[in-house]
Amino acid sequence: MAEVAIQTDTVSAEPILDVQNLAVSFRSDEGRVRAVVGVDFQAHRGKTLGIVGESGSGKSVSTKAVMQLLPGNAVIEAGSSIHFQRSEGGPVDILTLGKNSPAMRAIRGGDIAMIFQEPMASFSPVYSVGNQMTEAIRLHRAVGHREAREIAVEMLGRVGLSNPATQVNQYPHELSGGMRQRAMIALALSTRPALLIADEPTTALDVTIQAQVLELMGELQREFGMAMIFITHDLGVIAQIADEVAVMYLGTIVERGSVDEVIRNPAHPYTQGLRAAIPDLSSIEGRLIPVGGDIPNPLERPRGCPFHTRCPKRIPGTCDAESPAVTTLSPSHSVRCYLAQ
């Protein structure tokens, strides 16, 4: 009996999404661009994983791989795996499914939903918001047209639109930016996904609307118990919404851990540099401390630690020779850096 109890316990702590050793490269005229280089991350029910990174860090590519939304010139390297626990039908390795297979189409938008930075680009301009929502709901849930429409109106109300019964008939251009972003969240959540991937969902929004959207996402997460992956370049947003954070640089996770540990006590020189470069309201006078240097061209990926070309603490002969292994600093904090070893 005890054994059974232990087993059920481990099952509930099992991640809903388990990405192992994911490597993605792109074929281009100038050669092979390695966008993601052996990345592991997990998403848990009711929890939010924040992924922080700048342009070219591979944060969007990693999550698009989960949705099988990568463009045709992308190659997922052998040895990568993306295990997902479907709510019906048990665990699957997403990478073994065809891009357009029935299972993948059921997962994409059904079990896993995604929202993007620019809501105008994610809605079709020629159909009303309600039309697009009912289409998605009926694709993924066994309901009739009328019921789907009721769900759509209810979800628009849940995300705080003032007059959902009217707004459901409006076209995307008739809504303001903040309303559109909330309508997109309603669309994504109307299929009751087990995992929501949000790629810079608040970056284009004004601060007051950003605050509303973040609070709303937290509320809906608590209500539906879904797992969330939140991609952003803003450490302030991460501090507010995430439980765990992974910091990416040039296709590698350089540091990860609980938000408290990584943001309060960053161990990687890149995370430390990012923190110092952000203007802080507690010291508004004086100069900023830039990270220095530029993000390398992805075609000329540096040898060794990817950050060594900009790192103020690099050890010549070590950091530029071999990529550092993961060092565990605490049960919930790890870093890839020779200085931590």
Next chain:
Amino acid sequence: MEPLIEIRNLKVHFDRVRAVDDVSFDIPRGQTLGLVGESGSGKSTIGRSILRVQNVTDGSIRFHNGAEPVELTTLRGQRLRDFRRHLQLIFQDPYASLNPRMTVRDIISEPLTANGLVRDTNQVNQRVQAMARRCKLNVEHLRRFPHAFSGGQRQRIGIARALVGHPEFVVCDESVSALDVSIQAEILNLLMDLQQELGTTFMFIAHDLSVVAKISSLVAVMYVGDIVELAPTRNIFFAPKHPYTSALLSAIPRINPSANFQPVKLPGEVPNPAALPPGCRFQTRCPHARERCRNEAPAWREIDQDHFVACHFAGELALRGADDSLPAQALN
């Protein structure tokens, strides 16, 4: 503070939409005025009006260089073209704002040649190289085309182009918002250094309030076409007098949120600028609105030295600033 630009009763209307609705303020010489507010509040329209790329409906923009102030709104033809050398703009997107078919040298030199400031090619080259060095660009690379540069380097090219002719006044419209955080700090430092060296006056438009706090000496807060508060940066951020400013500050995501962190929730939506509510334009969402706010538009008044606000109850309300280490009751 000696003004470089005095703006009085500026109005820019697009049919019934009042994009800028009777705005008056000064921009002090050699300093940076930050302009914040939500999208659609009229920030860029003010910047574009001063640059004379937007016609104004009414009001006056007086520019003080030389003995006699120049009224910008009525400048026409050759006099306007001659005046343009004093005005410049740094754009948001370093990928869209550089001509891909021009070399970097030609891009940076264009304000000098187009405005007829320097005619001798050697002198043009010297000026371009000097400004490129100041902007930390490699002079060896001036013959290259923009595609060979990273986002941060491109933005430095855009800054070099804007400042090569030593303009008096430069509008930075979201000039660092498209950059990665690790690059953004460097560009902000560069702008502050160049201002010190050249004495340029900047108007810095941005939606990122922490960035604005860093670079500005004064900050103006806009709400649907009107400036509701203007004060020295420290006052705006730590002793705001307008409820909208306070709500904006409360919504900035904090890296180290304290237990007191709580964004002020503004009910409803931003009003349609073609159908503003009666009285104060913020009354439909203001947590402190009273009867008077619904009937009477508040006057623009100086509540403290250099601290201007448009609110009937400014000074009476307990408002919190960006410093949320204090509980709300401890303020005022």
